[in-house]
Each structure stands twice: as C-alpha cells, then as structure tokens.
Amino acid sequence: MQTSSRGRTRRGRRRALLALPAVAAAGAALTLAACSPSAANPGSSPYGGSSPSPSTGAAPAASGTALALRSTSLGTILTDGRGFTLYAFEADQGTTSACSGACATAWPPAAATSTSPHVGTGVTPSLVSEARRADGTTQLTYAGHPVYLFTHDSAPGSTSGQGLQAFGARWDALTAAGQELTAGSTASTSTPSSSAPSPTCAIPQNNGGDHDADNNGGPDDGDGCDK
Numbered sequence: 463m464q465t466s467s468r469g470r471t472r473r474g475r476r477r478a479l480l481a482l483p484a485v486a487a488a489g490a491a492l493t494l495a496a497c498s499p500s501a502a503n504p505g506s507s508p509y510g511g512s513s514p515s516p517s518t519g520a521a522p523a524a525s526g527t528a529l530a531l532r533s534t535s536l537g538t539i540l541t542d543g544r545g546f547t548l549y550a551f552e553a554d555q556g557t558t559s560a561c562s563g564a565c566a567t568a569w570p571p572a573a574a575t576s577t578s579p580h581v582g583t584g585v586t587p588s589l590v591s592e593a594r595r596a597d598g599t600t601q602l603t604y605a606g607h608p609v610y611l612f613t614h615d616s617a618p619g620s621t622s623g624q625g626l627q628a629f630g631a632r633w634d635a636l637t638a639a640g641q642e643l644t645a646g647s648t649a650s651t652s653t654p655s656s657s658a659p660s661p662t663c664a665i666p667q668n669n670g671g672d673h674d675a676d677n678n679g680g681p682d683d684g685d686g687c688d689k
Contacts, residue, residue, distance in 0.1 A: 528575070528602060529590060530582030531638050534619050539643065540585070540604060540636040542611065545618025548572055550607035550642050553631035557593035559601060559608045565629040569610040574600040589640050605640020 527543030540548045549569065553560040561569055574592035579602065581587055589605045601608050612623030612633070624643065626633050634642040 527582050528572075528579035529585045529604065531584040532619055534621050534635075536621050536624060536635055536643055538584070538638060539621070540609070540638065540640075541618070542572055543580075543582070546611055546615055547619070547621050547623065547635050548602075548604070548609040549612060549623050549633045550636055551610060551629075551631060551633055552642075553629070554608050557591070557603050557606060557608055559593065559595055560631075561608075561610065561629060562596060568613055568628070569623070569633065570613065571595065571599070571601040572609045572611060574602045584638050586638070586640075604636060607636060607640065607642070609636070 529548070530541050530543055530545065531538050532541045532545050532547075534547070542548060551559070551561050551569070559571065561571070577592070579590060579592075581590055591603045592600045593603050593608055595601050603609065610633075614620075614622050616622075621635060623633050624635050634644060636642060
C-alpha cells in the first residue's frame with residue numbers, strides 16, 4: 463500500500479512540473495498585453511503615435527474677397543475679389559435681374575457664395591446683399607443693384623463694358639457709394655445733330671424794329687432778328 467501511495471505522489475509531482483512552463487507562458491502573455499500601447503490607449507498606434515480619429519467633416523475653406531474697390535481709368539470703382547469690374551444693368555427693376563439667357567452669358571451675374579461675403583477696404587458692408595434669380599441661384603447686389611461681370615474684360619481693372627448699350631439698356635460701373643457712373647463710352651447708334659436750329663425772329667423788323675445793336679450794325683446777338 464505504501465508503494466502504491468508513493469507512486470501516485472511521484473506521478474502528481476511530475477504532472478505539476480510539466481504544467482509549470484504553460485502557466486509561465488500564459489503569465490508572460492498577459493503581462494505583455496497589459497503593457498501594450500494599444501491596450502493602454504485604444505486610439506494609439508503600435509508605434510507610440512496617436513492614430514487619427516475619424517473625420518467629422520472637412521473644415522470649410524476660408525472664403526475669398528467677394529467685393530473690393532480698384533483704381534481704374536474711370537476712377538475708383540467696385541470690382542470682384544480678383545479685381546474685375548462689376549456693372550449695374552439699367553433694365554433691372556430694383557434687385558430683380560432682367561438679364562438671363564444670352565445676356566447672362568455675356569454679362570455673368572456675380573454669384574453670392576456666402577450669406578456674409580467678405581469685402582475689401584472701402585466697400586460698405588451694409589450696402590452688400592444678395593438676390594434670388596429666376597433660375598434659383600443667388601446674385602450679389604450692391605446698394606440695391608444686382609452686379610455683373612463682363613466677358614470682354616480681359617484683365618483686372620478692364621472697363622470695356624462701361625457705358626455699353628446691350629440687351630436693351632445701359633451698363634455702368636459702380637462707385638464705392640453704389641452710384642452708377644454715367645460718364646464713359648457708349649455704344650448708342652443715335653447720331654446727335656451737328657448744329658442747333660437757328661432761332662426764329664418773332665419781332666417785326668421794320669428797319670430794326672427791335673432796336674438791338676445787331677440791327678444797327680452791331681454784332682449778332684443770336685436772337686434771329688439781325689436782318
């Protein structure tokens with residue numbers, strides 16, 4: 463009986479010794495896992511740096527200048543942020559645009575890309591607004607004028623659209639105060655009279671009946687009664 467008991471004791475010790483390496487390996491694995499950076503911080507990378515968090519949307523880009531002032535051959539006028547001249551169309555009724563189709567191709571409406579457009583020095587913010595066009599887009603307005611670019615202005619500061627008569631009305635650049643410039647070239651085809659009509663004398667002459675100097679050999683005073 464003692465021999466059998468001793469045998470069982472030896473076998474139990476042998477099993478315990480065989481199990482020790484497995485227990486040690488498991489303990490080492492648990493220790494490494496606890497010390498791992500990813501275990502300590504789920505948002506960190508295996509190389510110790512923080513991994514990027516999921517994007518919540520790109521930050522909006524800073525909007526450029528929508529309206530500015532520029533010194534040109536016409537004086538200081540309203541331009542877009544790039545320096546291209548902005549024009550008002552006399553056919554517009556208030557802030558309602560009368561320019562569409564082919565007109566809007568030749569004179570592109572200045573688009574309102576923000577409800578609070580950035581303006582340059584000298585531009586009065588309170589004069590800046592926007593209006594809804596018939597096609598659903600929004601257009602910048604200044605001092606109550608919808609404003610437009612001109613496709614034939616080839617460079618910043620060009621004013622080739624000033625005073626043109628096109629699509630039924632005149633186009634004019636705007637001052638800093640929002641007033642239309644009425645000076646400048648026009649494309650009107652009407653030809654002014656080369657001379658004013660001569661006045662007609664309504665005074666009976668009877669040998670100088672009005673007794674003006676011109677009737678008595680003096681210089682003509684333009685009343686038509688010098689004969």
